[in-house]
Amino acid sequence: MQKTQILIVEDEFVLYDEIAEFLNDNNYDVLGYTKSYEEAMRQITENTPDIVLLDINLIGEKDGIDIGEKLYQYKIPFIYVTDFSDAVTLKRALRTHPNIFQVKSKPLMDKKQLLIDIKTTLNNRNNKSKTQEIESPKTGIFVLKDYLSEIKNLQNSQGDFLAKELIQFNDISYISTDKYLKNSKDKEKIKVKPNYVRIETMDKYRFFYPASLSHILTKLPQKYFVRISDNTIINLALNNLDGSINGSHISVNGKSFKINNSYKKKVKKRLEDLYEM
Numbered sequence: 001m002q003k004t005q006i007l008i009v010e011d012e013f014v015l016y017d018e019i020a021e022f023l024n025d026n027n028y029d030v031l032g033y034t035k036s037y038e039e040a041m042r043q044i045t046e047n048t049p050d051i052v053l054l055d056i057n058l059i060g061e062k063d064g065i066d067i068g069e070k071l072y073q074y075k076i077p078f079i080y081v082t083d084f085s086d087a088v089t090l091k092r093a094l095r096t097h098p099n100i101f102q103v104k105s106k107p108l109m110d111k112k113q114l115l116i117d118i119k120t121t122l123n124n125r126n127n128k129s130k131t132q133e134i135e136s137p138k139t140g141i142f143v144l145k146d147y148l149s150e151i152k153n154l155q156n157s158q159g160d161f162l163a164k165e166l167i168q169f170n171d172i173s174y175i176s177t178d179k180y181l182k183n184s185k186d187k188e189k190i191k192v193k194p195n196y197v198r199i200e201t202m203d204k205y206r207f208f209y210p211a212s213l214s215h216i217l218t219k220l221p222q223k224y225f226v227r228i229s230d231n232t233i234i235n236l237a238l239n240n241l242d243g244s245i246n247g248s249h250i251s252v253n254g255k256s257f258k259i260n261n262s263y264k265k266k267v268k269k270r271l272e273d274l275y276e277m
Helices: 013-025 037-047 064-074 087-094 111-135 148-158 213-217 261-274
Strands: 005-009 051-054 078-082 100-103 140-144 164-168 172-176 197-201 206-209 225-227 232-235 241-245 249-252 255-258
Touching: 005 013, 005 037, 005 261, 013 111, 037 064, 037 261, 051 064, 051 111, 064 078, 064 087, 064 213, 078 111, 087 100, 100 111, 172 213, 172 255, 213 225, 213 232, 225 261, 232 249
Parallel strands: 005 051, 051 078, 078 100
Antiparallel strands: 140 164, 140 206, 172 197, 172 232, 197 206, 225 232, 241 249, 249 255
């Protein structure tokens, strides 16, 4: 089993280094120094950390609360660890539904309390996930048979054309924004339209969904679906997974994909959680 992965978003390197060393000593895996909104979003997209520690005051125009809004959408637990505790900042921060709001105490911060907060947050997340799986699991998603603009044209000409179709999550093979062949006879691949993803099922049917890859990942069962590159999410379920090759490629439903370096650790961790390696 791999270590829990933590992202620390902090503009002061000395404080980042102090917290990172403490967490490493306590058997956590800490991602690299991250000091701005842009760097944080890149880390979140590429690595999907298990939990995020957020300072509010960061380098650049956007702050930690802007990141908190995204983390809440992505359902990634996070803790504000900040100097800012005034009423206005606190009210704005609480709107993002943080798991915990901890005020930094300088020159030394209470790292033991931070460790307790991290363990409590992760435990609550795990218990919540188990409860959701038992009580009200979502089993599928409504997808589009074509782009909305094309659907409107078909509805105008055919009238009774059904725009959406419900597919089961376990029928999805992979989701991508890569170029693709529209028909088997075509020689030139075409691009997926902006703000859409392409969904390919195990039965070789193709659908579309109006969202970014990061956004649709938050709607999928986290147990089996994992991002392997900037452009692709795959389903690691046993009936879809063919096998992996040297850790750099993975085959699902007869199609081979390259795992980008920045995603290898996450993919390896997910495979180890699911199967004996």
